[in-house]
Every structure is written in structure tokens, then in C-alpha cells.
Amino acid sequence: MSRAPRKRLEELRKLIRRADHDYYILDRPTLSDAEYDLLFDELRRIEGDHTDWITLDSPSQRVGYPIAATFQPVRHAVPLLSLAKCTTREEFDGFEARSRRYLKDFEDQFEYSCEPKFDGLAVELTYEDRVLTVASTRGDGTTGENITANMRTIRSVPLTLADGAPGIMDVRGEVVLGKRAFEDLNRAREEEGAELFANPRNAAAGAVRQLDPKMTAARPLQFFAYGTGRREGVDAVDQAAILAHLRAWGFLIHPAVTSCLGADEVEAFYRHILSEREASDWEMDGVVLKINDIALQQRLGALSRTPRWAIAWKFPPQEAHTQIEDIQVQVGRTGVLTPVAHLRPVRVGGVEVRRATLHNALELQRKDLRIGDTVVIRRAGDVIPEVVRVLPDQRTGGERTFSMPDRCPVCDTPVVRGDDAVAIRCPNLTCPAQVRERLFHFAGRGAMDIEGLGNQLIDQLVTRGLVHDPADLFSLKQDDLLPLDLMAQKRADNLLAALAEAKRRPLARVIAALGIPSVGEHTASVLARQFRTIDALMDADLEQLASAPDVGPIIARSIRTFFDAAATQDMIRRMKSAGVAFPPESGRSGEQPLAGTTFVLTGTLQGVTRQEAKQRIEALGGRVAGSVSLKTNYVVAGDDSGSKVDRARELDITILTQREWEELLDDSL
Numbered sequence: 130m131s132r133a134p135r136k137r138l139e140e141l142r143k144l145i146r147r148a149d150h151d152y153y154i155l156d157r158p159t160l161s162d163a164e165y166d167l168l169f170d171e172l173r174r175i176e177g178d179h180t181d182w183i184t185l186d187s188p189s190q191r192v193g194y195p196i197a198a199t200f201q202p203v204r205h206a207v208p209l210l211s212l213a214k215c216t217t218r219e220e221f222d223g224f225e226a227r228s229r230r231y232l233k234d235f236e237d238q239f240e241y242s243c244e245p246k247f248d249g250l251a252v253e254l255t256y257e258d259r260v261l262t263v264a265s266t267r268g269d270g271t272t273g274e275n276i277t278a279n280m281r282t283i284r285s286v287p288l289t290l291a292d293g294a295p296g297i298m299d300v301r302g303e304v305v306l307g308k309r310a311f312e313d314l315n316r317a318r319e320e321e322g323a324e325l326f327a328n329p330r331n332a333a334a335g336a337v338r339q340l341d342p343k344m345t346a347a348r349p350l351q352f353f354a355y356g357t358g359r360r361e362g363v364d365a366v367d368q369a370a371i372l373a374h375l376r377a378w379g380f381l382i383h384p385a386v387t388s389c390l391g392a393d394e395v396e397a398f399y400r401h402i403l404s405e406r407e408a409s410d411w412e413m414d415g416v417v418l419k420i421n422d423i424a425l426q427q428r429l430g431a432l433s434r435t436p437r438w439a440i441a442w443k444f445p446p447q448e449a450h451t452q453i454e455d456i457q458v459q460v461g462r463t464g465v466l467t468p469v470a471h472l473r474p475v476r477v478g479g480v481e482v483r484r485a486t487l488h489n490a491l492e493l494q495r496k497d498l499r500i501g502d503t504v505v506i507r508r509a510g511d512v513i514p515e516v517v518r519v520l521p522d523q524r525t526g527g528e529r530t531f532s533m534p535d536r537c538p539v540c541d542t543p544v545v546r547g548d549d550a551v552a553i554r555c556p557n558l559t560c561p562a563q564v565r566e567r568l569f570h571f572a573g574r575g576a577m578d579i580e581g582l583g584n585q586l587i588d589q590l591v592t593r594g595l596v597h598d599p600a601d602l603f604s605l606k607q608d609d610l611l612p613l614d615l616m617a618q619k620r621a622d623n624l625l626a627a628l629a630e631a632k633r634r635p636l637a638r639v640i641a642a643l644g645i646p647s648v649g650e651h652t653a654s655v656l657a658r659q660f661r662t663i664d665a666l667m668d669a670d671l672e673q674l675a676s677a678p679d680v681g682p683i684i685a686r687s688i689r690t691f692f693d694a695a696a697t698q699d700m701i702r703r704m705k706s707a708g709v710a711f712p713p714e715s716g717r718s719g720e721q722p723l724a725g726t727t728f729v730l731t732g733t734l735q736g737v738t739r740q741e742a743k744q745r746i747e748a749l750g751g752r753v754a755g756s757v758s759l760k761t762n763y764v765v766a767g768d769d770s771g772s773k774v775d776r777a778r779e780l781d782i783t784i785l786t787q788r789e790w791e792e793l794l795d796d797s798l
């Protein structure tokens with residue numbers, strides 16, 4: 130075999146990597162698109178002729194990594210912590226005072242690494258021998274999901290690191306989607322009738338959690354690095370040095386990142402980033418201030434979930450003025466009528482908003498809102514904002530009051546008022562708006578997550594009488610789908626595959642998807658854990674229901690009423706016969722969420738013997754060790770604990786109180 134193409138191949142990879150770095154990291158393109166494409170085509174050609182020369186770190190292999198059917202769990206070698214928060218200068222001063230007290234003898238000004246707080250998805254990238262081997266979501270901080278194939282498609286994620294990077298390293302950062310890309314994406318989804326993303330963070334998270342990496346690749350995601358997990362052999366005295374290393378090894382560090390001395394400089398940084406927030410394409414919800422010196426960080430250590438050496442100073446919610454052009458009434462999945470303000474489109478925090486919920490008639494009255502009013506609206510991260518107040522001196526006299534209708538605007542059934550006279554409901558369970566909303570909720574994220582079953586498709590299925598309730602979805606056939614608008618063979622196949630997959634969703638998700646009034650995701654998972662099967666849940670009496678954690682008599686009644694309805698029972702029966710499996714929760718059915726986690730117990734635990742504590746950990750796959758070492762993940766400190774806790778502090782190991790430990794076990798169930 131001639132050596133020339135081999136050599137050229139290496140050269141091309143190098144040129145393309147450099148061009149990617151110039152473009153995506155330095156934001157300074159050095160090749161024209163045409164030049165870049167030529168190089169890329171040549172690389173593809175050589176690799177096409179010599180498929181055995183293709184390596185995973187080739188720029189051609191960003192898409193094309195082996196895909197897994199589901200996201201496998203990944204344990205983080207070092208847990209990912211979250212951040213304590215403050216919202217005012219006084220609170221920030223409080224943080225400094227606490228740090229100072231904790232360090233006792235420290236009298237200098239603190240130096241901080243000051244960074245924007247990106248509002249995206251936290252991700253960890255693991256490099257072994259300078260090659261990206263695993264990318265994972267934050268998950269619960271201890272275990273995340275394997276999203277390697279998807280992260281590889283992001284151009285600001287280096288597949289290999291520049292010279293000088295250590296053998297084993299975990300890089301942490303945030304995956305974000307720009308506001309403009311987010312708006313384009315939502316516009317396209319609106320046209321397709323797909324569910325809209327509430328904010329760029331959700332859109333980024335959705336993109337990263339696609340099973341098909343091509344879908345991730347299609348969204349212009351960016352990865353900003355902000356820290357490390359393991360970084361063996363990296364010599365760095367402070368956070369600023371770590372970020373400088375990361376930049377040199379090929380990562381994107383936000384250009385605003387800087388170091389500041391003392392609280393006044395920190396406040397100036399906060400104000401500066403706040404002033405840039407609106408114009409920035411990246412959604413930022415505050416700044417993160419990290420005590421720079423790593424020796425000080427180690428002395429300060431961490432509480433169970435947050436380090437003592439860092440804090441997030443959050444921005445206030447974003448407000449704007451606009452006019453209410455109209456007020457319309459929406460019928461929700463439980464029949465509740467909600468007034469919605471249609472606004473003159475306005476940009477808030479760089480994202481366009483057009484609607485705001487007005488909650489209910491009482492709220493409308495309390496705020497004295499009229500059609501034509503100029504109002505203050507507030508966006509707290511999500512695109513659907515709330516109306517804060519009216520600006521009465523802007524009134525011209527032409528404003529119109531609005532009152533809630535006496536009949537359902539969709540099916541014309543007379544409405545009923547709840548006991549509290551606040552909620553107004555359409556009592557017709559077959560009201561097309563309710564049916565549609567129930568299906569929409571059922572198919573959505575956090576529920577059954579049925580890819581490809583969007584708003585418009587549901588509309589068609591309901592209007593044509595093909596689907597009346599969620600159970601009907603599972604008996605749809607090719608022949609039902611093909612005559613629908615915008616439906617091609619491939620789309621029908623995909624939808625049927627997605628429906629087949631959804632039949633195996635865990636019980637908690639199915640319960641959440643049913644849309645029982647007052648039962649959200651949290652209560653659904655509590656119920657799944659408590660009752661284990663759909664039949665046991667359906668059979669539970671009020672007392673049994675109310676004995677589940679966080680379920681009171683009102684929720685218990687709502688669950689009972691839901692399952693007592695003949696229509697519900699019929700629907701569950703049809704779901705079962707269509708093959709919906711309602712599998713119980715993984716925690717107690719043999720899966721081991723704490724596998725690979727080592728605990729050390731010290732001091733006296735209240736109300737539980739050492740032996741019982743050990744059994745509880747082991748039942749979830751964890752291990753209990755006698756002494757603290759680098760392999761320890763958590764030290765559980767009971768009353769009067771001593772040297773083991775000191776040792777844990779020295780080694781920077783997370784220390785849990787009994788309560789935090791119990792929460793961790795509960796979360797793992």
C-alpha cells in the first residue's frame with residue numbers, strides 16, 4: 130500500500146481539526162467554507178478507499194459512533210456538585226463572611242474566578258489518553274446517562290486533546306443552545322405541530338437526549354467548559370489556571386470569564402454580565418463565583434451537595450412592557466378554563482414572547498386586566514411569562530373588560546364552578562379540547578415521550594375519530610396513519626416504532642402520563658414505588674393512598690375518583706391488551722442504583738442500627754467500607770462522629786448527614 134494517502138490522511142485530519150478549532154473555539158475562521166469542504170471531501174474519499182484506516186477520533190466520525198438503544202447509566206468518578214445561590218450583594222457578603230469564619234485565620238481579600246452561569250445542561254466528558262471516551266449527563270450528580278454518541282457531534286467538544294493534556298481527565302461544562310437557534314427551532318416545530326420547547330435549556334437537553342445522534346448534530350449546540358473532575362498530574366494552583374489549561378487543550382471557555390479581587394469587583398462583574406445578558410445569544414441566569422485558590426477550596430470543602438468555595442449569584446427575572454391584544458380562553462386536559470393573554474410580541478431577555486397565562490378569573494380580577502392594557506410581563510426562564518401588573522396611567526379609555534364565558538368555548542357545554550369559585554371547568558369529558566390535551570400530555574416529555582406524536586398529528590387523529598383516549602394510540606395501524614396529512618411511509622413506521630417502544634415505559638411514567646388531576650411526575654413516582662403495579666394502585670382505598678409519602682387526602686380522593694370512572698377502567702384494560710406493560714420501578718426489582726458506590730458510616734445514627742444501615746445500602750447495590758480512602762464516595766456522619774469525617778474532608782469526599790443519606794437512598798429507589 131502506498132504511504133502517500135496514509136500521510137495525506139493524517140495531514141487532512143490535522144488541517145480539519147485546526148480549522149474546527151479556529152472556527153468553533155476561537156471564533157476566528159481560517160478557511161472558507163469551500164476550502165473546508167474540499168478538505169473534508171478528500172478525507173472522506175481516502176477513508177472510503179481505506180475503511181480500515183478510520184479511527185474514532187477522525188473528524189469524519191462525529192456522527193457515526195455506535196448508537197445504543199437506551200442511555201446507559203454512567204457513574205461519575207467524582208460526583209458533580211451543585212451550587213449554593215444568592216440574589217443580593219448582602220447575601221454574597223454573607224457567603225464571604227461564612228467562608229472567612231470557616232477558614233478562621235484568613236484575612237486577605239478573596240480572589241474569585243468569575244464566570245457566567247450558563248443556563249443549559251451540565252455534562253461531563255471523560256478523556257483517556259487524550260481521547261474522548263465517555264460523555265455523560267449530570268443525572269443525580271453521582272450517576273448520569275451515557276450520551277457519548279451525541280456529544281461527539283458538537284464541534285466545540287474536542288475528540289482528542291492537544292498535547293500536554295493528562296492521561297485521565299474529566300471535563301465539566303454546560304451544553305447550550307443559542308437563543309436565535311432556539312427560536313428557529315421552535316418556529317419549525319410550530320409549523321409541524323410539534324410540542325414547543327419552553328426555553329433554550331429544554332431544547333438543548335432534548336437535543337442531547339436524542340437516541341439518534343443525527344438529530345443532535347442538526348442543532349447548533351455549544352459546549353462551554355467550566356471545570357474538571359479527575360485531572361491527574363495537572364499542575365494548577367487555581368481555577369483560573371485550570372480554565373487556562375482547558376483552553377489550551379482545545380475547549381471553549383466563555384470570553385467573559387475573568388478573575389476578581391474582593392466583593393466590590395465581584396459586584397462589578399455581576400453588573401457587567403447582567404448588562405450583557407439580553408444581547409447575549411447564550412441564556413445566562415446569573416454568575417458563578419469560585420474562590421480561585423485550590424488550596425483554599427480544599428480547606429473549605431463541601432457540604433453534601435454544594436461546595437463551600439463557590440456560589441451562584443442569580444439574576445432577577447426579566448421584565449418588559451407590552452400590550453394585551455386579546456384575551457382568549459383555553460381548555461386544559463382536566464377541563465379547567467384558563468384565560469390567556471395574547472400579547473403584542475415583545476422580546477424579553479432576548480427571546481420573543483407572544484402569550485402569557487392569566488391563571489384564572491380571580492387573578493384577572495385582582496390584577497384588573499383589560500384587553501388593550503399595557504402591562505409588565507416577567508419571564509423567569511421560560512418563554513411563557515406571567516403578567517406582573519397593569520400600567521394604569523397608560524390607559525386610553527378604549528380598553529375592554531373581559532369576563533369568563535358561561536359555556537365551554539370548544540364544545541359549548543355550560544361550565545361549572547368549583548367549590549372555591551376560582552376554577553371554572555368544562556364538565557364534558559369528551560370535549561375535543563380535553564381529549565386533545567390529554568393525549569398531548571400523555572405523549573409529551575416527562576410522560577410517555579412518544580417521538581413524532583405532535584400537536585398537529587393528535588389534532589388529526591382526534592378530528593378523524595381515530596383516537597378518543599390514550600389507549601387508542603396503541604391500536605393504530607399503518608392503514609390508519611397513511612391517509613393523514615403530511616404522513617409518509619417512513620413517518621408512519623417511525624411513529625409505530627415509537628408507540629411500540631412506549632409500551633415499556635416504567636410504571637411511574639405511565640401514571641404521570643395518565644394525567645390524574647393533582648398527580649404530577651413526583652407524586653407519580655411516589656405512587657409507583659408504593660404500589661408497584663397498576664392493579665395495586667387501582668385497588669388501593671383512600672386510606673392506603675393517603676399513607677403514601679406526600680399524598681394527602683385531597684390527592685388520594687382525586688386518584689380514587691379517576692380510577693373509579695368506568696372510562697378509566699376501560700382505558701386501562703385496553704392499554705393492557707394492546708401490550709402496555711406497566712413495568713414496576715427498577716430500584717426494587719433487582720437493579721442496583723448504588724452499584725459501585727462506597728459508603729463509610731461513622732458516629733451514631735438515630736433510629737437505625739449500623740447493621741440495618743448497611744443492609745439498606747447493600748440492598749441498592751452499594752458497599753460499606755470500614756475506613757475512608759480515595760475510593761470512598763460518601764461518609765455518613767452520625768452524632769459524635771470523629772476522625773473519619775476529618776479524613777473525608779482532607780480527601781475532599783462528600784460528607785452526608787443522616788438526613789441527607791436517607792434522602793439519597795430515597796432518591797435511588
Ligand code: IVH
Nearest residue numbers: 210211212244245246247251303355417436
Ligand atoms: S460549577 C462545584 N460553573 O449550574 C461547582 N456550574 O448548580 C459546580 N453552571 O447545573 C458547578 N454555569 O451545570 C459551574 N460557570 C459555571 C456554571 C455552572 C452553569 C450550572 C451547572 C449546574 C449548576 C450548578
